[in-house]
Amino acid sequence: MSKIRIMDEILANKIAAGEVVERCASVVKELVENSIDAKSSEIKIELIDSGTRSIQVIDNGVGMDKEDAILAFNRHATSKLQTEDDLFHIHTLGFRGEALSSIASVSEVILKTCNQQVGTEVKIEGGKIIYVEPCESRKGTKIEINNLFYNTPARLKHMKSLYTELASITDYVNKIALSYPNIKFTLINNNSVLLNTDGSGNLLKVIHAIYGLNITKKMIEVHGENNDYEISGYISLPEIHRSNRNGMITLVNGRVVRNIELNHVINDSYHSYKPDNRYPIVVLNIETDPTLIDVNIHPTKMDVKFSKMEELLELVKNMIKDKLTTKILIPHIEIPEEKKMGPEYTEQTLPLERVEEKLEIYTTKEEILLEDENPNKSFEEIIEEKEEPKERLPELYPVGLVHGTYIICQNENGMYMIDQHAAKERVNYEYYKRKLGNPNHDSTSLLLPITIELSNNDFIILKENFQLLENMKFKIEEFGVSSVIIKEHPTWLPKGYEKEAIEKILEIIVQLEKNFSIEKFNESIATMMSCKLAIKANMNITLEEMETLINDLRKCQNPFHCPHGRPTMVYYTKYDLEKMFKRSGF
Numbered sequence: 001m002s003k004i005r006i007m008d009e010i011l012a013n014k015i016a017a018g019e020v021v022e023r024c025a026s027v028v029k030e031l032v033e034n035s036i037d038a039k040s041s042e043i044k045i046e047l048i049d050s051g052t053r054s055i056q057v058i059d060n061g062v063g064m065d066k067e068d069a070i071l072a073f074n075r076h077a078t079s080k081l082q083t084e085d086d087l088f089h090i091h092t093l094g095f096r097g098e099a100l101s102s103i104a105s106v107s108e109v110i111l112k113t114c115n116q117q118v119g120t121e122v123k124i125e126g127g128k129i130i131y132v133e134p135c136e137s138r139k140g141t142k143i144e145i146n147n148l149f150y151n152t153p154a155r156l157k158h159m160k161s162l163y164t165e166l167a168s169i170t171d172y173v174n175k176i177a178l179s180y181p182n183i184k185f186t187l188i189n190n191n192s193v194l195l196n197t198d199g200s201g202n203l204l205k206v207i208h209a210i211y212g213l214n215i216t217k218k219m220i221e222v223h224g225e226n227n228d229y230e231i232s233g234y235i236s237l238p239e240i241h242r243s244n245r246n247g248m249i250t251l252v253n254g255r256v257v258r259n260i261e262l263n264h265v266i267n268d269s270y271h272s273y274k275p276d277n278r279y280p281i282v283v284l285n286i287e288t289d290p291t292l293i294d295v296n297i298h299p300t301k302m303d304v305k306f307s308k309m310e311e312l313l314e315l316v317k318n319m320i321k322d323k324l325t326t327k328i329l330i331p332h333i334e335i336p337e338e339k340k341m342g343p344e345y346t347e348q349t350l351p352l353e354r355v356e357e358k359l360e361i362y363t364t365k366e367e368i369l370l371e372d373e374n375p376n377k378s379f380e381e382i383i384e385e386k387e388e389p390k391e392r393l394p395e396l397y398p399v400g401l402v403h404g405t406y407i408i409c410q411n412e413n414g415m416y417m418i419d420q421h422a423a424k425e426r427v428n429y430e431y432y433k434r435k436l437g438n439p440n441h442d443s444t445s446l447l448l449p450i451t452i453e454l455s456n457n458d459f460i461i462l463k464e465n466f467q468l469l470e471n472m473k474f475k476i477e478e479f480g481v482s483s484v485i486i487k488e489h490p491t492w493l494p495k496g497y498e499k500e501a502i503e504k505i506l507e508i509i510v511q512l513e514k515n516f517s518i519e520k521f522n523e524s525i526a527t528m529m530s531c532k533l534a535i536k537a538n539m540n541i542t543l544e545e546m547e548t549l550i551n552d553l554r555k556c557q558n559p560f561h562c563p564h565g566r567p568t569m570v571y572y573t574k575y576d577l578e579k580m581f582k583r584s585g586f
């Protein structure tokens with residue numbers, strides 16, 4: 001009996017709205033999803049000129065008989081869904097059986113397919129069947145889409161540059177490879193291999209295939225669960241971050257979804273570990289009962305609504321934060337080797353992710369060479385090597401100061417450079433966070449009260465928040481038309497900067513007006529004060545002061561970043577130093 005059934009009319013109408021084949025990436029997506037549905041364990045995508053000239057998808061799936069091969073191009077044919085209920089829960093991938101007929105109507109298609117017994121070849125041009133004949137073929141399906149939009153010049157003109165087309169195909173294939181680590185994916189454009197996963201089911205190996213070894217070494221495994229959700233996956237160390245969110249991938253029950261709230265909370269969990277406007281690389285799979293999610297079926301992007309969203313966000317946040325507080329996070333400065341790069345890794349043919357990575361990340365990476373360094377080691381051994389010392393911040397012995405800014409330290413492992421301003425900022429920040437979180441702080445009464453003048457609308461906002469200031473142990477009163485007078489302030493205000501600090505606090509209250517939360521308020525004050533009071537760059541401090549600073553830093557929850565997310569220190573291994581001076585067999 002035919003696997004492809006004629007879709008129920010109502011279902012067809014529900015889905016059909018707005019579905020169009022727009023770009024090469026949407027064609028690739030259709031074909032790959034068909035291959036996945038056909039239970040393939042290997043899917044190879046071969047493009048010529050980013051798919052504009054040819055897109056070929058070859059799989060080793062169940063294949064089709066002659067009847068299905070013809071029916072596959074029928075407008076309302078689908079083998080994937082049979083009832084509306086299926087559509088709601090979406091256990092299978094594709095739900096747009098009619099897409100193949102749309103593709104066939106604007107291109108030249110050759111389909112070769114074989115189930116157990118018989119091979120069939122179908123050729124279609126501009127939607128018309130040219131021939132159907134038996135052929136030799138191994139089990140699976142090979143579909144070739146040539147000259148997309150050849151008969152619709154207007155569409156052709158809308159195609160983006162080859163680079164952009166390829167970028168969106170790569171982006172899609174990366175994501176689908178991450179969703180299906182047990183399927184082997186190969187993506188090739190003009191004979192150069194852009195992605196090659198091994199189908200072993202190991203998610204970290206897929207991450208390796210996409211991002212390369214250096215990033216893979218900096219991915220940390222995470223796991224978290226509550227009654228409704230179970231999350232597993234990998235997150236990057238904070239030193240790895242990019243200017244866009246492309247590396248943040250969330251899967252729900254194995255399918256890529258794009259959910260703004262989830263992305264937000266993931267990025268927030270890194271707050272003060274990296275700049276807020278840079279984004280980590282994250283692959284998280286969320287497993288849950290399908291009845292707890294509501295899938296918004298937009299053909300081009302998947303979003304879902306979660307019931308118990310608050311609990312989910314809480315879980316994600318704690319999972320990431322807990323992980324980051326147990327890790328050593330000193331960026332290691334890698335010294336580039338002088339060997340040449342292999343021919344397949346020249347600039348033009350670098351996989352796009354890698355091109356981006358080259359531009360984005362400040363550490364130098366020569367992953368091929370790293371692999372060379374470890375000729376006899378397995379992938380697992382290389383990844384395992386990042387063993388963690390017990391103490392988060394190692395013993396560091398200061399030796400001097402450079403440019404009145406960077407403290408040079410050493411220990412048996414290598415040389416460390418600490419940014420004294422950033423380090424002091426971190427120490428102060430944690431101090432003020434503690435003070436602000438503790439309501440019993442003392443106050444100082446002022447012999448000469450401080451008067452602050454405000455604009456009339458700022459004054460109105462501030463007046464409504466007097467209570468807040470009183471809770472912080474300020475004694476504040478109205479003074480004249482739109483001024484306030486401060487008679488007492490908490491003791492922890494930085495000496496000599498009291499007026500400035502108070503002005504800043506009032507400014508924060510006014511700014512936060514619309515989405516005020518005490519947490520945000522304390523956060524902004526602590527960040528602001530930490531910077532105010534920190535030693536500035538270009539200020540010489542003694543060795544004793546350096547030691548004190550390092551000891552204070554050691555007591556911090558996160559000694560590795562200033563409150564703005566910049567690193568407090570970087571590090572060269574002893575090996576790096578020897579390498580730079582060619583001291584040991586280089």
Ligand code: ZN
Pocket residue numbers: 421425531534
């Ligand atoms: Zn600062």
Ligand code: ZN
Pocket residue numbers: 422425562563564565566
């Ligand atoms: Zn800072």
